[in-house]
Amino acid sequence: MRSAFLSGAGVAILGALALWSCGGSTPAAPTPAPGPGPGPNAATVTVNIVGSIGNQAYRPNPVSANTGDTLQFRNNDTAMHHIVIDDGSADLGDIGPGATSRGVTLRSGNTLNFHCTMHPSMVGSINGAKAPDPAPCPDPYGYGC
């Protein structure tokens, strides 16, 4: 009597283990959700620096770009330039002649202005209606402007 009870319990346990171990196929790994960052239509927009000539220093100016686009500056001039976004969101550092800056990804489509720290009259706009007016040059010889 007692051994029959134990063997019955053993069969039940083995049956439960068998069901547990055969409990269906492994689900497929979930597809990672798209995170923040450039979408499938994001583009790289290159702004050419063509000289230390006020708001004519950049081609194009104003720059048209969409949220998620990456903006970079290519220095086609013979002088060093150093581009910063006026709101402080990016400092692209020194860009030597022939070099291209690192990219900055636009977080909104809002109008942003930028300038060259070495030549403060070199002003430009991203998504502005027109190129900004350059600040007056304090040096009558134009050096540094």
Ligand SMILES: [Cu+2]
């Ligand atoms: Cu400059």
